Amino acid sequence: MSDRPAQTAIEAIGLRKSYGSMTVLGGIDLRVTRGTVFALLGPNGAGKTTAVRILSTLTPPGGGTARVTGLDVVAQRKKVRRAISLTGQYAAVDELQTGEENLRMMGRLRKLPRAQARRRAAELLERFDLTDAARRRVGTYSGGMRRRLDLAAGLVTDPDVLFLDEPTTGLDPRSRRAMWDVVGDLTAGGVTVFLTTQYLEEADRLADRIALLDAGRVVAEGTAAELKDRVAGQRLDLIATGPDAYDALTAALGTRTTHRDPARLTVGVATDGGAAHVRALLDELDPAGTAVERFAVHDTTLDDVFLALTGRAATPDRPGDQTPEQTPDQAGKEASVV
Structure with a gap:
């Protein structure tokens, strides 16, 4: 070295x-x-x-x-x-x-x-x-x-x-x-x-x-752009018509899901943003046209990367969330190296 x-x-x-x-x-x-x-x-x-x-x-x-x-x-x-x-x-x-x-x-x-x-x-x-x-x-x-x-x-x-x-x-x-x-x-x-x-x-x-x-x-390293490209360039958000439809869409997507928001009945999936791919996804996931109320295409975010690679959404720290080596007393003592 x-x-x-x-x-x-x-x-x-x-x-x-x-x-x-x-x-x-x-x-x-x-x-x-x-x-x-x-x-x-x-x-x-x-x-x-x-x-x-x-x-x-x-x-x-x-x-x-x-x-x-x-x-x-x-x-x-x-x-x-x-x-x-x-x-x-x-x-x-x-x-x-x-x-x-x-x-x-x-x-x-x-x-x-x-x-x-x-x-x-x-x-x-x-x-x-x-x-x-x-x-x-x-x-x-x-x-x-x-x-x-x-x-x-x-x-x-x-x-x-x-x-x-x-x-x-x-x-x-x-x-x-x-x-x-x-x-x-x-x-x-x-x-x-x-x-x-x-x-x-x-x-x-x-x-x-x-x-x-x-x-x-x-599990991954790169620039923000490289990490986003690793998951997908864009994300298709599907807003379900109701809780049952949301569950059905989520189940159909399985591991392809890149974003979940049950409160808003929204589930996301990677897409290239092209009309043909969006249409194909809608035909696959909602062939009867009854599960999706509306949809939107967004640029991929680091949240999508996080969810795709770790299997869970990123959430801000909450009080009391310390790893084994990080107790509340230690946290206050380690703030600066002298």
Whole structure:
């Protein structure tokens, strides 16, 4: 791998991890190019957080190897930690301190001289639009402001690699979009971002490459466009005339189903979008013309990819959905690597 560090920010080969008899990672391979956004998608319990914990040196692997900025995460753990930053699912800022105090404290923990820590705090507060709230206690901040402060705390020392583990969980759409803008600015400046998320729109918007993790294994990898093309270029949504018709359509499609919405009596199937193919599907699935009330053709989304490759729909995280290694107490402790 001697010729790879200049181009590769993260590389994992055969990465494995088990907790007792439960296999969380079953031997995954990952490679992330420097200065890009790499998104790791997967349902709850798929192993996303475990992968992040191993790559950020918080948890030793059970097997395989991993390098970050060319450094082995086990043998060169301290050097890896100096090159990275981690923002976890839950904001790890002190609510009793002000925003400014939090950032200055983080700077001092990162061995910055006092004056430099103060200057860096001011720069980050301005960058994340928090200057007006700098001297307010963090306990008075909104969720979006806390997440921005949390991310700012992880950038005190300009990391080469930034791990974002479910960074926008619980944020409103406006705050989520603001975080997306920040990530775009970071990669434009040369930072490599390793993102885990269940918000598929987020991965579609931000990621240069995406890996889909299911039951501890990578089941697909590529750009968003490549993954969508792997399932189908477009999707035909059939809106059923009633619950019985919906069940009949779903049963007829079987594993070809790429989208299900029982509440709206809607089921989706891959199509090339051409009139001939759409007509053929309608003739096959509803020969009597009584099951389909109406239909629509849409571009394939990452949700369709997710459902087609994992057999279930993607859903945002819910409180209490932790993998074996991710307890609520641990979640608050792993937010930054110091």
